[in-house]
Amino acid sequence: MKARLRRLLGTPLHPLLERDIYLSHRDLPEVLDRYERGDPFFLYTGRGPSGEVHLAHLLPFELSSYLQQKLGVEFWVQVTDDEKFLFQGALSLEETRRLGRENLLDLLALGFDPKKTHILFDTASIRSLYPLALKVAKRVTYSTAKAVFGFTPQNNIGSIFFTAIQSVPAFLPSARAGRPVPCLIPCGIDQDPHFRITRDVAEPLGYPKPALIHNRLLPGLSGEEKMSSSAERKDGVIFLNDPPEEVDRKLSRAFTGGRASVEEQRRLGANPEVCSVWALWRSRFAPDPKEFAEITRTCRSGELLCGECKRRLIPRVQQFLGEHARRRADVERWVDSAIVDGPPGGTA
Amino acid sequence: MKARLRRLLGTPLHPLLERDIYLSHRDLPEVLDRYERGDPFFLYTGRGPSGEVHLAHLLPFELSSYLQQKLGVEFWVQVTDDEKFLFQGALSLEETRRLGRENLLDLLALGFDPKKTHILFDTASIRSLYPLALKVAKRVTYSTAKAVFGFTPQNNIGSIFFTAIQSVPAFLPSARAGRPVPCLIPCGIDQDPHFRITRDVAEPLGYPKPALIHNRLLPGLSGEEKMSSSAERKDGVIFLNDPPEEVDRKLSRAFTGGRASVEEQRRLGANPEVCSVWALWRSRFAPDPKEFAEITRTCRSGELLCGECKRRLIPRVQQFLGEHARRRADVERWVDSAIVDGPPGGTA
Structure with a gap:
């Protein structure tokens, strides 16, 4: 796989690929085959705004930036202000929205082409997301969501629905183009289960199954397996x-x-x-x-x-x-105009 | 109650009130007390577009039209194209959207003031609905939704979330005004359970509990208890x-x-x-x-x-x-401009 990537991307590969930080994938060869036949894919990754951005959060964005530069592909990023509000009891929606925009500046400062970057800011872009989310939701039973995410009857009904919203970016470019546009999702290996449902519903809905490429977790400086700000320290x-x-x-x-x-x-x-x-x-x-x-x-x-x-x-x-x-200050100039349906605002 | 309504609305009352077709209520006196102290309420009712409109569907709209004329109050109507797509296996979202607009013309032809009529067409108005729906959803567990609606693990995750969307219109005018605006919901007596959740979450969210006024069901012409087009005949x-x-x-x-x-x-x-x-x-x-x-x-x-x-x-x-x-042709001239966030359209 690395030999193939070197032929496509040049040598040496980005350290994230060359040094096996991206360690596994699903269906990556199929996406590359199509790319080489002239059918460009798009990149999709996301950020759940529950706090400040740290170094571990950069990995999928850094790979995306590199692939965009090398291959000229479109990049879609989803800011799940709804998810973090629904799953984190203490956070208000106003706070996840504020963090969402701050986080975007940090992540996009890694370097993206403003003309090829599309931001889905969930509460702001919901008019574009919702019709497709309904189509996903109609095909996912509570039983399935429970099996994948371990829900209990005490989970709120928003958190149960949320996986439908998270599936949409993988399909939206196809829905907009009116033809199948392959999707590649760089994400942490721990995020893989979230996209199992997305992959399962893709074909019945008439969209290509998104491919995935997974990074291993960056360890925390105190010896934790995962650099995570949800830790106490x-x-x-x-x-x-x-x-x-x-x-x-x-x-x-x-x-x-x-x-x-x-x-x-x-x-x-x-x-x-x-x-x-x-x-x-x-x-x-x-x-x-x-x-x-x-x-x-x-x-x-x-x-x-x-x-x-x-x-x-x-x-x-x-x-x-x-x-x-x-670089973050530069992003501020274009970020709002890249948000699908316009920036967040109004009554929350 | 009828004596009080006669003092407020004039005599005789609309047949729907005078002849006890509206047969019960929740908190109507509180809404009227506030109205008489100069604090106007608004009316909210809805339509789930799963087919053509028939005579039984008119009852809440006819009462609303009458109350708007007599009291000059604002009227909010919700078209739940999402609900009917999620709950009716055979209907596509394109079809519930199409029916939704057709149904609106039929229902609004009863006579409403275009300047005081606000339409929430769920998939089109979702940018206004979604933030409040998230706040409702965060307070409703699967366990509660199951107890009220009888969900099973085979229900889809969209249908489970939907009650949050249906609660929003009761709160949206308050959220927009930045102060409590009382809500009165005319609806069929069989719709009461839907609004139990809305009433339960109202006060924790800082909004007034919506009042309800219930009509008895119009019998079907073949002797059925309820005039309903979901019947075989x-x-x-x-x-x-x-x-x-x-x-x-x-x-x-x-x-x-x-x-x-x-x-x-x-x-x-x-x-x-x-x-x-x-x-x-x-x-x-x-x-x-x-x-x-x-x-x-x-x-x-x-x-x-x-x-x-x-x-x-x-x-x-x-x-x-x-x-x-x-009269339906007249409504066509203004209906789209009354839809919050603009008419439905784009990729569904």
């Missing part, structure tokens, strides 16, 4: 708006694959596979393959100690966040 | 677009409260309470109280035989339908 997460001193503090304390003592590490080497700092180098902070290989080799050999490794990473992360903040 | 129903000869045929065969023979009827009289023809006189075809009293008296006494009674009714119904068709 926010120190495991680097937010895009963290000031430089916060980046320094968090990374200086980050969990690594180092040994109990310097002497032991020099002798036995460290273990990058379990290291949250190495995971960051791997994902985006050592884009040069030679540099990344060198970091990995010297980590394993014991030449590079964890303190030194962190001191090299910290300014890279600080610099990225600073540049990102500047 | 369409002969029990007079549709607004029935041609004159159909009206003649259906009414000539209509079920009555007559006796087995003319002799017996002359001697014992007939029973208007069970008669589908008398129910039509009562509802709208004998607006003059004296005439209605005379029909009822002579029916009971045996002076008026069923054949003669039908021959008097048939031209009245034919005339009404003819005038109605002409």
Whole structure:
């Protein structure tokens, strides 16, 4: 699969692909076959606005940005302000809407073509989403939704319906074009079940089954399997708006694959596979393959100690966040005009 | 209650009120108290477009038209094209949308003030409906919806969510005005359970509980308890677009409260309470109280035989339908501009 991607996208591949952060897929060859026959696909991914954006949230957007640049494809992003309101008891709809727009700026600042970017902001774009969501919903029983998502009778009726809304972006470009337009969804491996229903209803509704490409989870800095701000401790997460001193503090304390003592590490080497700092180098902070290989080799050999490794990473992360903040201001100029049916507003 | 309504609306009351076709209510006195203190309520009723409009469908619209004329209040009507698509397996969304607009013309032809009439056409008005529907949905568990509507695990997830959409019109005018605006819902007595959930969530959401006023069901012409086109036989129903000869045929065969023979009827009289023809006189075809009293008296006494009674009714119904068709053309001029968020259209 990587050999095929290299032929299509050039070499080296984006680190997310080359370094197996995107680790599995469903039906990707079919989408590429069609692309090579002149039938472009579109990319769809989403963001549930329940808080600030952190580094782990970037992965599907960074791959999408890369694929858009290389292949010129359309990109659809869904902001599920409805979902986060329905599933998170404490959040108001006003708050998920506000976060949704803030989050969009952070995510789109990775670099997208404004002319080929379409935003579905659920409560604002619902006039476009709802008719197709009804067609999905009519084909999904409570029994099926319960089997996939583990609902109980205490779940609210909005959360049960929501999977229909989340399926729509995979079909909307086909419905608009009046012909099948293949869809590729980059997403975290933990999001796969959400799209099982989408894939199941696609063909009965006359749309192509969306293909998926899954990234592995970015580990948290405190040693968690997943970098997630829903954890109690926010120190495991680097937010895009963290000031430089916060980046320094968090990374200086980050969990690594180092040994109990310097002497032991020099002798036995460290273990990058379990290291949250190495995971960051791997994902985006050592884009040069030679540099990344060198970091990995010297980590394993014991030449590079964890303190030194962190001191090299910290300014890279600080610099990225600073540049990102500047690119975010550019996005502000076009984001509202890319929202299907217009920006959110009015009575919520 | 009727004495109070006479003081407010004038005497005699509309036949629907005077003749107890509207037979029960919830919280009507509270709404009238507020109205008399200078705080106008609004009317809300709806139509599920699953077929053509027939005479029974007119009852809530006829009461609404009367109350709007007498009191100058705003009227909100909801066309649930989504509901009928979700609940009726055989209907496409394109078909429920088409029927929805046709039905609106029939119902609004009863006479409404275009400046005080607001149409929520669910799939077209969803941008206004959805944020409030989410707030309702978050407060309604599957367990509650199941208890009220009798859902099973085989029900689709759209039908389970739908009650949230149906609750919104009761709250939307308050949300738009930024202050509580009381709501009065005229509806068939069989629709009461639908609004139990609406009333339960109203106060937690900060909106006034909607008041209800319920009409008894208009019997079918074939002796059914309810005039309903979902029955196998369409002969029990007079549709607004029935041609004159159909009206003649259906009414000539209509079920009555007559006796087995003319002799017996002359001697014992007939029973208007069970008669589908008398129910039509009562509802709208004998607006003059004296005439209605005379029909009822002579029916009971045996002076008026069923054949003669039908021959008097048939031209009245034919005339009404003819005038109605002409008024329908007037509504066509303003109906689309009264739809909140604009008329339906685009990709369904």
